[in-house]
Amino acid sequence: MPPILEAKDCVMRFSGLTAVKNFSCSLEPGHIYGLIGTNGAGKTTVINMLSGVLRPTSGEIIFDGKNITGVKPHKIAHLGIVRTYQNLRLFNKMTVLENVIIGAQIEKPYHLVTGILQLPRYHEKEKELRDKAMEKLEIMGVSEYANAQAGSLPYGLQRRLEIARILAANPRLLLLDEPAAGMNPQESMDLVEVIRRIQKDNHLTILLIEHDMKVIMSLCEYIYVMATGEVIAEGLPEEIRSNPHVVAAYLGRAE
Ligand SMILES: Nc1ncnc2c1ncn2[C@@H]1O[C@H](COP(=O)(O)OP(=O)(O)O)[C@@H](O)[C@H]1O
Numbered sequence: 155m156p157p158i159l160e161a162k163d164c165v166m167r168f169s170g171l172t173a174v175k176n177f178s179c180s181l182e183p184g185h186i187y188g189l190i191g192t193n194g195a196g197k198t199t200v201i202n203m204l205s206g207v208l209r210p211t212s213g214e215i216i217f218d219g220k221n222i223t224g225v226k227p228h229k230i231a232h233l234g235i236v237r238t239y240q241n242l243r244l245f246n247k248m249t250v251l252e253n254v255i256i257g258a259q260i261e262k263p264y265h266l267v268t269g270i271l272q273l274p275r276y277h278e279k280e281k282e283l284r285d286k287a288m289e290k291l292e293i294m295g296v297s298e299y300a301n302a303q304a305g306s307l308p309y310g311l312q313r314r315l316e317i318a319r320i321l322a323a324n325p326r327l328l329l330l331d332e333p334a335a336g337m338n339p340q341e342s343m344d345l346v347e348v349i350r351r352i353q354k355d356n357h358l359t360i361l362l363i364e365h366d367m368k369v370i371m372s373l374c375e376y377i378y379v380m381a382t383g384e385v386i387a388e389g390l391p392e393e394i395r396s397n398p399h400v401v402a403a404y405l406g407r408a409e
């Protein structure tokens with residue numbers, strides 16, 4: 155099957171620092187990929203390039219056969235690539251439900267003016283958005299908190315809410331930046347189940363950055379390993395686990 159996403163020799167240079175020296179990947183639709191590596195390896199920078207937050211210094215990103223290098227984040231989101239952030243970016247003062255409704259509007263923005271004039275179409279649209287948002291909250295297991303302030307949720311649930319929010323944008327490719335960070339082992343394993351389910355139900359492609367090797371090894375079908383801005387290994391989970399370079403550079407270290 156042709157890849158849904160390809161990165162070719164992507165380089166990201168900041169003044170005086172090359173955060174990503176050379177990143178290439180090829181993601182086939184409907185699979186879960188892992189991206190691992192020590193802190194500062196360049197993983198988040200890769201997601202920033204793939205989601206349009208950063209324009210690569212050089213290299214190319216192809217999504218669904220189209221060159222999307224340097225395309226703005228909201229346009230990339232419209233095409234179906236959505237991401238979560240390592241540091242959560244929720245609207246803490248808004249309700250859980252409102253956070254997801256906002257997520258859904260990446261997909262089909264409707265004119266604010268329609269809302270102001272309170273036209274019938276606005277009510278219809280609002281109901282549709284609410285129903286859809288509730289459905290995503292249910293999938294992620296946070297619907298009972300729909301009317302709570304997002305900032306009041308325990309951290310692990312805020313991470314789940316962030317995934318509900320990006321699901322509302324009808325994604326095709328999810329880029330998840332450390333979704334299990336701050337979760338206890340049970341919460342992490344529950345998250346694994348949810349990620350597996352949303353992947354299947356929506357036939358999603360997922361690129362997952364995660365430090366929790368149990369999460370990575372239980373979910374990922376193929377893994378990229380980065381160290382100091384470069385992919386030092388890639389392969390099937392069992393190949394990665396037994397690769398001496400990876401063990402030396404990453405797995406052997408106490409986290
Ligand atoms: N916007 C930026 N400006 C300057 N340096 C950055 C920026 N973003 C990341 N870096 C640097 O790039 C390197 C890789 O960072 P990052 O991609 O966040 O690593 P990881 O996610 O693997 O921990 C780090 O040295 C980091 O300090």
Ligand SMILES: [Mg+2]
Nearest residue numbers: 197198199240
């Ligand atoms: Mg990071």
